[in-house]
Amino acid sequence: MKRILPFVFGLLVFCAGCSGNDDDNVPAQADELYFHFNENGTELSLYPQTTLDHSGVQRFGDIFYIKTGFGYGYDSEQQHQLTITFDHNGALISAVQESQSEEYGSYDYYSYKNFPSHYFNINIISIDEVNKRIKLTFSGTLFTDELDMNSESVDISGDLNMDYMEYEEITGIPYSQHYCNAKFNGADWVAHFEEPNGTFTASDAYRVQVHFGIDAAPNSYNFNSDSTENYVKFSKFNTVTLLWDYYTVNGVVAPSYREYHGNATYSFIGTFDFVATNPNDASDVIHVTDGTFRSFQVF
Amino acid sequence: MMKNTLSILFCIILATVAGCSSNDDDPVTVPVVETPSVFKMDVNGVEKYNISSAVVFKTENTILIKLSNTNRISFDASGQFGFFKLDLDLPSPGQTSLFYSFREFSSNYFDFNLEQIDEVHKRIKGTYSGYLYANEANLNSEIKYVSGYFDLAYRDLVPTVSGLKNHARINGNDWNRTNKYSIQAADGIGTHVIQHDLSDGEYKIMVNYDLTHTPVGTYNFIPADATNKIQLAKFDTVTNTYINYNCTGTLVITKREGDIFGGTYQFTAVNPNNPADVIQVTDGDFKLVYYYQSN
Numbered sequence: 001m002k003r004i005l006p007f008v009f010g011l012l013v014f015c016a017g018c019s020g021n022d023d024d025n026v027p028a029q030a031d032e033l034y035f036h037f038n039e040n041g042t043e044l045s046l047y048p049q050t051t052l053d054h055s056g057v058q059r060f061g062d063i064f065y066i067k068t069g070f071g072y073g074y075d076s077e078q079q080h081q082l083t084i085t086f087d088h089n090g091a092l093i094s095a096v097q098e099s100q101s102e103e104y105g106s107y108d109y110y111s112y113k114n115f116p117s118h119y120f121n122i123n124i125i126s127i128d129e130v131n132k133r134i135k136l137t138f139s140g141t142l143f144t145d146e147l148d149m150n151s152e153s154v155d156i157s158g159d160l161n162m163d164y165m166e167y168e169e170i171t172g173i174p175y176s177q178h179y180c181n182a183k184f185n186g187a188d189w190v191a192h193f194e195e196p197n198g199t200f201t202a203s204d205a206y207r208v209q210v211h212f213g214i215d216a217a218p219n220s221y222n223f224n225s226d227s228t229e230n231y232v233k234f235s236k237f238n239t240v241t242l243l244w245d246y247y248t249v250n251g252v253v254a255p256s257y258r259e260y261h262g263n264a265t266y267s268f269i270g271t272f273d274f275v276a277t278n279p280n281d282a283s284d285v286i287h288v289t290d291g292t293f294r295s296f297q298v299f
Numbered sequence: 300m301m302k303n304t305l306s307i308l309f310c311i312i313l314a315t316v317a318g319c320s321s322n323d324d325d326p327v328t329v330p331v332v333e334t335p336s337v338f339k340m341d342v343n344g345v346e347k348y349n350i351s352s353a354v355v356f357k358t359e360n361t362i363l364i365k366l367s368n369t370n371r372i373s374f375d376a377s378g379q380f381g382f383f384k385l386d387l388d389l390p391s392p393g394q395t396s397l398f399y400s401f402r403e404f405s406s407n408y409f410d411f412n413l414e415q416i417d418e419v420h421k422r423i424k425g426t427y428s429g430y431l432y433a434n435e436a437n438l439n440s441e442i443k444y445v446s447g448y449f450d451l452a453y454r455d456l457v458p459t460v461s462g463l464k465n466h467a468r469i470n471g472n473d474w475n476r477t478n479k480y481s482i483q484a485a486d487g488i489g490t491h492v493i494q495h496d497l498s499d500g501e502y503k504i505m506v507n508y509d510l511t512h513t514p515v516g517t518y519n520f521i522p523a524d525a526t527n528k529i530q531l532a533k534f535d536t537v538t539n540t541y542i543n544y545n546c547t548g549t550l551v552i553t554k555r556e557g558d559i560f561g562g563t564y565q566f567t568a569v570n571p572n573n574p575a576d577v578i579q580v581t582d583g584d585f586k587l588v589y590y591y592q593s594n
Contacts, residue, residue: 039457040359040457040461040462042359042455042456042457043455044455044457051454051455070456070457071456071457075354075365075368076354076356076454076456077356077358077363077456078358078456078457078458078459080457080459099459100459101458101459103459103588103590104459104460104558104588104590105459105590106459107459107460144556144557145556151556152460152554152556152559154457154461
């Protein structure tokens with residue numbers, strides 16, 4: 001009997017281990033990597049099915065890039081490369097899908113250019129700075145004409161939990177020496193685009209336009225909404241009318257240097273400070289301070 | 300006493316072990332047995348392909364089996380046949396190497412049977428047999444008889460331009476395009492284009508448009524119109540030619556963006572050889588991309 005009891009006890013312990021709750025048999029998968037992508041109802045993924053190719057997340061300071069491809073490497077008729085750029089708050093800067101087919105050639109799809117963060121949702125669930133991992137969801141529509149929401153389009157969405165590669169912060173406008181930075185009522189504002197020359201926009205609704213006369217020498221110029229040369233304009237994108245609403249402005253712009261590139265093309269470098277007032281709402285006043293810029297101008 | 304004790308313990312153990320066994324609610328791990336892929340093709344009774352490496356793409360509703368850049372079979376997810384193109388890759392100069400399924404009324408000349416499409420596991424299975432022709436529009440051209448079967452995994456793809464299609468109801472019956480070709484109109488005006496959209500049945504629908512002068516709008520058309528109209532033709536298996544019906548109706552271009560055209564249409568088609576043969580084409584809905592066709 002004594003020889004049997006240890007065996008029985010051991011078996012009972014084993015069986016007790018069999019009971020328990022459902023979680024006991026499931027390995028911990030609290031932070032499993034995934035990237036699920038949907039375009040117009042077609043589901044693609046990186047894990048476990050590798051129907052997404054060349055996928056990765058990159059971080060340059062506060063700016064993140066999601067890059068993925070689909071249709072590559074399998075002798076397919078269509079190839080697509082998608083890049084989504086956004087800041088650490090989840091505000092979209094731009095998204096572009098470059099699509100190529102043997103039969104129809106190239107079609108590129110872009111996020112709406114004006115106030116892009118309003119038209120594309122990115123919900124950052126977590127950023128793990130230690131393990132360099134980001135978890136988020138995204139959804140939005142990309143258009144063949146970045147200024148026409150009635151143009152040919154694709155609906156995309158996805159969710160991912162992926163490691164990111166970290167690189168040195170990019171200052172100014174990517175792939176450009178130009179920049180426009182300021183404080184709007186004390187909050188930092190950084191332009192992400194200069195398009196066309198002298199027109200700066202970011203992920204939000206605001207736009208700053210810098211303009212100089214051909215004979216503008218380094219100096220301080222007072223300007224207001226009626227100025228025709230040496231001024232800064234300030235406007236906000238209206239999501240109802242899809243037009244820019246101009247604020248009345250009053251302030252100083254001070255080019256300190258202009259660099260000649262040939263063919264009547266200059267880069268103007270300088271500073272600005274002004275007050276912008278919504279002409280339709282006198283309480284909507286924005287103090288634009290500490291403005292610095294380097295902008296193109298072609299005469 | 301000893302025996303009783305052992306019996307009681309044995310019963311307890313059995314009951315406990317039984318309690319450990321899986322019930323219906325427990326997750327059961329079923330080993331995943333991957334179905335081997337196979338693509339089999341005989342040409343004139345001689346095995347040409349018996350491979351597992353065929354790639355298959357499903358793009359929206361269209362499925363393409365691709366054996367090489369040239370060798371391909373296309374059909375839609377409902378099993379409606381599109382086309383079959385085969386390069387025998389013959390080394391001898393002068394020998395015909397390229398063969399095609401007959402383009403017109405293809406289901407009358409080629410048997411294609413999509414037995415299964417499993418959208419969960421992303422697999423397709425089917426059989427095919429029939430003649431391929433050296434000229435896809437000439438039943439008297441050189442032929443090869445092909446037959447075979449396939450059981451293949453497919454990959455989902457997204458198209459470069461979404462929603463390309465031509466769908467209508469012909470006398471109330473659904474009609475969908477699964478093949479197409481595009482030509483310049485016979486009037487010699489370079490910008491007049493006709494896209495011939497084919498199902499696997501006897502009817503084809505032709506979209507006539509002008510590359511430079513078809514803006515968004517409504518076009519009421521009659522048979523004499525040179526462009527911006529829709530036509531219906533029916534393949535006659537006796538004469539092996541099409542009967543081009545006289546078509547009168549309305550084309551509404553709702554989308555025009557670069558080379559992308561889209562719209563709706565409805566019309567009445569009358570057989571020019573038999574005025575009593577009247578066909579109503581309704582619920583027409585199309586989207587196409589103009590493309591350059593080299594052949």
